[in-house]
Each structure stands twice: as C-alpha cells, then as structure tokens.
Amino acid sequence: MTTTDDVPAVGDLLKDSPKNWGKWGPDDEVGSLNYLTADVVLEAAKLITSGKIFTLQTPMADPEGDPVWPGRSSAERRNVMDEGHYLAGKGPAFSGGAHYADDVMTCFLQGSTQYDALGHVWYDGQIWNGYDAKTTVGAMEKASVFPIAQRGIVGRAILLDMARFRNKDYLDKGETFTHEDLMACAEAQGTKIEPRDILVVRTGWIGKWYKVTHEEFFADFIEPGLTYSPELVQWFHDMEIPNLVTDTIANEVTVDPVSGVTLPLHNALMRNLGVTLTEIAWLDDLAADCADDKQYTFLYAAAPLKIMHGTGAPVNPIAIK
Template identity: 30%
Template sequence: MPTSTRWTRRPEGSTWGDFGPDDQLGRLNLLTPEKVRQGAAEVTEGLAFCLSLPLEYPGGNVLSPRRFPPVVRPTLRGDHPNMNVRLGKDIKGATDIVSDDLVVLHLQYSTQWDSFAHVGSLFDVDGDGVPEAVYYNGFRAGEDVVGPESAADAGVPMGPGGASTSQAKRLGVENMAVKGMQGRGVLIDLAAHVGRARDYIGYDELMRIMAADRVEVETGDMVLLHTGFGEFLLEQGGKPTHFGVENTCAVLDGRDQRLLQWITDSGLVALMADNYAVEATPSRPGGDVCAILPLHEHCLFKLGVHLGELWYLTELATWLRAHGRNRFLLTAPPLRLTGAVGSPATPIATV
C-alpha cells in the first residue's frame, strides 16, 4: 500500500497514494495527452455546443437555501457608476465610451464543478480509533482546508482590501484549471429511455441503457449523464418549485454498491450530469454510520473523481442521438480561482 505522512490507513477501495503521496488530481492523472488526442479525433463536423445553463439559473434558492443567483453591478469610477462613461472628456477629439462591472457569485449556484475540497468524510486515517475530518488523499480539515469560525466572516461580500477567510490550501479548484479539463466526453442519455420520471438509476438500469445505445466507457473518459433536468429548469423560467425539482428526472442511486464499483472499474476521470447532485439527494436510507451523499463520498473522497452538476446537455444529446454518436471533444475548465472549493464552468462539446 502507498504511504503518506498524512495517513497510515486509507479508505477501502480508494486511490489515495496511487498517484503520489501529495497528489491533488486524483483520476485526472489518467487524462493523458492520448486521451486529448482521442477527444480531438471525435471532431468531424466542427460544431460546438455550450453545456452551461445561464448562470442566473436555476433561479431563486429552491435547490439550495445557501446559494443565490449572481448579482452583477458596475464598478465605480470615483463616486459614479462605471457604465457608459466617456473617457477623456477634457481631451479634444476623444471618442471612447467604456463600461466595467463586477459580480457577486455563489460558485456552485449553477453549472459547476466540485473540487475534492467540496466533500470529505470522517475517517480514522491514523489508525488510532479516532476518526478525523479529512478529504481526498488524507488532506485535513482545519489545516489544508480552512475557514472562519464566525458567521460574521462568512457569506457576505468584502470591501476593497478585504482578505479571504476561507481557502482550500490543498485540493482547490485551481488544480483542475491548470490540468486543463479537456479530453474525450461520453454521453449516456438516460432521458431517452426513462423520460422525465424520477427514477433512481442503479447499475442494472445503467448497463441496460448503455447496451441499448452502444455506449462504451474507457479509462480516461469524462462521462456525462443526460436526464433532461437542465431543460426542465429552463422551462421553469427561473422560478422552479420544490415539488418540481424534487420529482423530476432521473438520478443515480448512490446506495447501489455495484454502481459505485462500476465507477471504480470504468476508469472514468470525471462524472457530470444536468441534474442537481448527479446522485439522488436525499439518498435511500443507509446503515447506522454512512455518508448522506454516498456517491459524492465515493467519487470526491475515495477515488479522486471530480463531479459536475447542473450542466445543460439536451441540445448535445439530441444531436448525438440523431447522428448515432455518443462521443465528442469536451473542453471544460473551471475558473482558475486559487483556494476555491467549487467553480462555475462553461463547458463546450465539439463534434
């Protein structure tokens, strides 16, 4: 077993240490130049599909009470809003008109990536019988992922000169940005088989759908699940209801151990969906001691597989099905925002 200065025990079935004692990329290490070439080889038409929702969607805070739509405001030029400002009014002949703005943005409100610092677990990494709060590869809460103790230091925009009080010193989303997040995407079209029913998709159903559509997932692929939920959110016009979001479209059954084992065995490097959490939340009841989000625990904490949520996949899925395809070039970097635990994304699929 690989060794580390941060842990003497690793979770069963995890990849901790497999890519080095201080690795922060997880299975992105399998996103090799060859996988990028394979993705590029899927481009035959030169058509690009935007896989992001408008970032003001889903609308409101029905999906998460802690996250709100972005607020876009102009910057200030002196004591005036910096919009439609004429530059050089005292300079003869100057013709410049400029506008400049800022955004207050909840990083995981809309189309997003989860970094490994987003979800950790209690696990006895020291083998002393006392579980610690840790993240992928044994990086520790309070040391490698830090935050303020007071609510007064969280949840509000800071003024000029303000300093960050929260940071993933390790496992931040910037690691994904530097890696590039480009390679071969493979789409599994759940909606084509189950419609908008709120089905819990386990291993057997997933295998049936993949076989019917002749979908093959190979090591290093990035896998996308089309449920139709992104299209549903657009239809709600920014006003989704609790009933609608809780009873519409398929979700993965994170309690299905065979499904989790397939994620391990497939060699996929990232898993994305157009729904809220990829997996069902709340999940089916588990044992006395278990993760509330078992698929998040399996992917982000154990395997080092990044998750993408609330992507927009319907237009791509429609085109791929019409042309008998399910593979494409995917380009999906997050913001290179040092220390962030998640990030908006504007993924592009090229076919």
C-alpha cells in the first residue's frame, strides 16, 4: 500500500522497523519508560552536585500567544471571580469577610510543554502495543497519557545542544540531524550518551519563537529536528531510550526529506518502540548553564497532569544538577 504523489504509506516505510510490543506484557501502556527502573533513578540522583534547578515548561496563556502546532490555538485564561465582582456587589460573602479570585483556562492538552500519550499517533489500525485504533474513538481507552502521569518519569538525562554545536542561536527551518550527529554533539561537549538516557535535544527553535514575529515563525512552517532512518530507529531500540525531549513542537523534522512522509518518527519511536515524546520544552536557560559549568548530565523529573483518556497533557519538567 502506498499513498499518492510517490510518498509511501507509513506502514510501508516502517515495515521492517523493530517493535517493543508485548515486551512488558499485553497490558502495558507506558512503553520504554519501563527502562527507568529504581536502579536507574538512584544512579541519576548521584548527578546532583550543586542543587541547581531548571524548570523546562514554556509559559501557558501568554497574552502574546503560545508556541503551538499550526491549527491549534493558544491557551486562554480568564477571571471568573476577582475584586471587581465584590466592587459590583456580586462577590459571595464569607463569614469573616474574605474575598477571593478564581479563573478558568481553555487549552489544547498538547498546546504547551507536554507529553504525548503513546496512543497519540498510529497507522494500519493499531496504536502502541498492538491495541486497536478503535480504542481511541470518543476517548483514549488504551495507551492514554494517564498511565504515564501516574507513573512519573525520573532518570538520567543528557542535554544535546545541537544549536550550540552548530554555532547557531537556533537551527534553520527543516534543518536535520541524525543519531550520529547526537553522538558527535555529546563528544564535543565532553559527554557520552549512555543506555537508558533521557535525551534532551536543544535546537533553539522555541527560543526563536520569542525572538521573531509569529508571522515569521510560522511562514513556510517546517521544523528542524531528527530525521528518519532505519539506523536511527535501531539505535534508539538498542540504546533503550525511554524519552525524547526537544524544544520543538513535534520532536522531529516536520516532513522527512527523503520519503516525504510527515512525522514518521512519531510512529517508528512512539507507536512501535514506546518511546515517550516530550515537546515544546524550554531549554535555553539550562543550555546556557551547561555551557558555563560543562555539566550536561542531570537528574530529570517530570509528571504530566493526570488527564484521564488524554492524548497528551501539559507538564513542567525539572532538571536538577
């Protein structure tokens, strides 16, 4: 089966790709996060030497707009109770006379720094672990973000500053790199990617959002990022990578320049291997500190919101050095 315009179907492109389906049993919904065992967490804790903390979420409901995938809207927050209600005689009265403020927010669950559910993207009628894609109808009954949120994510992470490695503030539109480039970047930083590392990849792309007009950011939209190859997928599989974190909206180059397939790594890594994807991370402050003290490995901790049946959920990851 192929699609039109000489672009192959995802199933054809990935027909020989490795799968981790069944590796952790027929009911698994957290995939490669299973690699983050207690021993891995304890080893990661040894990386804490200074106590420095970096939060990696972008602001939500920014009045100037949030960096989101084209077609999604920024989060919108509004007050539903504040001192104005009391001045108008509409605030509820409490014994003792206390006043309060309250607000609500409407947002795409994947409209900020967030974790994708493993069932978020699929092909050929099956999501992660072989669950039927019909389980997504109406609500994600299998492989939602909820089991990931319940479990939490803690492990050794390594920052791979691809923008600084290429002597750029941010990578160009559609600029690609491979797993070999990631290893070369680590070597240049004086570090090494270890099995079961959480990969935190900086392209400078989200930083660019705050430096240019939104019209410029979205014009001819194609993000920089990792590009698909069988060798890259096999490397992720062999290295038992549990989590890919990037400062882009979709974690990979938007359209694979060789096959023409859109976002093939969402399927090759997330659907097939169970690698969790964390997108829209704020990495510029962490990267500046890593460049200063030369410590590119750290304890990474994250727990997305416990949204039942969610295809994704906002998160504020923490890097501790």
